[in-house]
Amino acid sequence: MDFPELLFQRMNSYSSVLPQPQHVKDFTNGMIRFLFPLRCNKESTLNSLRAEWQRLQGLFMDLLSLLHHNESAEKLSELFFAKIPSIHEQLLKDAQHFADCDPAAKSVGEVMLCYPGYYAIAVYRLANEMYKLKIPVIPRAISEHAHSKTGIDIHPGATIGKYFYIDHGTGIVIGETTEIGDNVKIYQGVTLGAMYVEKSLQNTKRHPTIEDNVIIYAGSAILGGNTVIGKNTVVGGNVWLTKSVEPDSIVYNNHKAEVVVKNKVII
Numbered sequence: 119m120d121f122p123e124l125l126f127q128r129m130n131s132y133s134s135v136l137p138q139p140q141h142v143k144d145f146t147n148g149m150i151r152f153l154f155p156l157r158c159n160k161e162s163t164l165n166s167l168r169a170e171w172q173r174l175q176g177l178f179m180d181l182l183s184l185l186h187h188n189e190s191a192e193k194l195s196e197l198f199f200a201k202i203p204s205i206h207e208q209l210l211k212d213a214q215h216f217a218d219c220d221p222a223a224k225s226v227g228e229v230m231l232c233y234p235g236y237y238a239i240a241v242y243r244l245a246n247e248m249y250k251l252k253i254p255v256i257p258r259a260i261s262e263h264a265h266s267k268t269g270i271d272i273h274p275g276a277t278i279g280k281y282f283y284i285d286h287g288t289g290i291v292i293g294e295t296t297e298i299g300d301n302v303k304i305y306q307g308v309t310l311g312a313m314y315v316e317k318s319l320q321n322t323k324r325h326p327t328i329e330d331n332v333i334i335y336a337g338s339a340i341l342g343g344n345t346v347i348g349k350n351t352v353v354g355g356n357v358w359l360t361k362s363v364e365p366d367s368i369v370y371n372n373h374k375a376e377v378v379v380k381n382k383v384i385i
Contacts, residue, residue, distance in 0.1 A: 137181045142259045145177045149244055150237065153206050154230045175199060181256055194251055201247050208280065209240050215281040219303065234268035235284030245274035276310075278302075279330070286336075293325035295343060302328055305336040305355075313342045313360065329365065 152170050155162040162170075175195060182191035216229040216236055223229055229236050241264035245257040257274035265271045270287045272278075275294040282298060284290060286306040292298075296310045312324035323343035332347050334340070335355040340347060347353065348365030357369055367379050 137184055137256060137259055141181055143263055145181060146241060146260050146263050148174050150240060156227055156231055185254055194253060197251055198247060205243050205247060209243060212239055215283055219283050235287040238264050238268045238270035238272055238287060239282055242272045249274040295323045296325040297327040299328060299330035301331045304334040307337040308334050309339040311341050
């Protein structure tokens, strides 16, 4: 057996149950264009939106059919698309929140069209719904497409509340078991991650909890499943946190590179 034949056999052993990257890309971009028609180059009409709705359902069924029997795929597709109206309503609130937070934003439409952080959140909310339906592979593939476009890596399993705001965004990492409350704002380069990577931790909470109204500035890393950042806390730039912080705190590095919370060193 020559190597091309061996390679062909190896590829066929797993590729038959994986979605094609182009199909994932087409579905993801199609959903975003459908939910936000201003991202299209043409005017949308009611008839064109209805036709696109049906096309997207067909694309999703094609993706699901690789992983499920037709009957299961049809049921999952119905459940997912039934959630789209509420997802869209939440995304409209997210967009308004972006426009309210950022003095550089001139309109909600500008946020929808131009902001990579908003695009990443929109794709996350779609992927998260699939994740909750226990659809394999596809949520992660969709999330990685958004990651490649924006530099923002949000695992579809993360739990993120209302009015989530990402400013700039490049280099942000949000792990699978992260929990984020409402009205949280994070800047570029923030990592919400695990203390270390080990397969035996697969079914445990490995990533932090960020409560309501928290701001995390650029370059900070908050690690560990037992780490809780209390509500109304501000975490300064380039802070390394592996311990919980009480609500209403200010966290920053002092001149000795020690982490300070409410004037108490907690390293």
